[in-house]
Amino acid sequence: MSRTRSLPNVLVTGTPGTGKSTLCSEISQISGLEWLNIGEIAKAGQLYDGYDEVLECPVIDEDQMVDELEDKMTDGGKIIDYHGCDFFPQRWFDVVFVLRTNNTILYDRLATRGYRGHKLESNIECEIFQTLLDEAKESYNSQIVYELQSNTPDDLEDNIEKISQWINQWKIQNSHQ
Numbered sequence: 001m002s003r004t005r006s007l008p009n010v011l012v013t014g015t016p017g018t019g020k021s022t023l024c025s026e027i028s029q030i031s032g033l034e035w036l037n038i039g040e041i042a043k044a045g046q047l048y049d050g051y052d053e054v055l056e057c058p059v060i061d062e063d064q065m066v067d068e069l070e071d072k073m074t075d076g077g078k079i080i081d082y083h084g085c086d087f088f089p090q091r092w093f094d095v096v097f098v099l100r101t102n103n104t105i106l107y108d109r110l111a112t113r114g115y116r117g118h119k120l121e122s123n124i125e126c127e128i129f130q131t132l133l134d135e136a137k138e139s140y141n142s143q144i145v146y147e148l149q150s151n152t153p154d155d156l157e158d159n160i161e162k163i164s165q166w167i168n169q170w171k172i173q174n175s176h177q
């Protein structure tokens, strides 16, 4: 599938607060990949299907979201971040990065964001049980799934470097097709 694309599609997943949007914003500026922010797309199109009382957030209508993104993903050159990945078609992505953050650091980030009670606890549990890493490995070929630590500004720099290198390598490998 990737042979029809001139640029790869990259998925960045992980528990809320692990740094997905920060990383995607940087990568899209450096690499020219277009960052598709699922939260904003859902809001703009009102692509919702109910409300999650525990996580205190609207539930995205996954089928509508996939329909909305299909043409863009077929074109390639997209970077998506989301705290879930099992509803995206496997064929969309050339690589999946799962951000991981130490529990106490994540707790502070989410508390600063205003998360409290069940919402805060559920997200910390999600990270402790490596829910998003397991979901990524179950949903995609585990050979394209990479775990990245996202605790410090140095980690952020390392991750920007690693993903940029991966994109450049992909371009070289796919330039003659």
Ligand SMILES: Nc1ncnc2c1ncn2[C@@H]1O[C@H](COP(=O)(O)OP(=O)(O)O)[C@@H](O)[C@H]1O
Pocket (backbone or CB within 6 Å): 014, 015, 016, 017, 018, 019, 020, 021, 022, 023, 109, 150, 151, 152, 153, 154, 155, 156
């Ligand atoms: N590697 C990192 N080191 C330190 N702070 C980070 C790092 N990545 C993100 N942050 C900070 O953590 C908070 C959550 O990041 P954000 O990108 O919004 O996470 P997500 O999109 O996964 O919810 C932000 O305040 C951001 O500046």
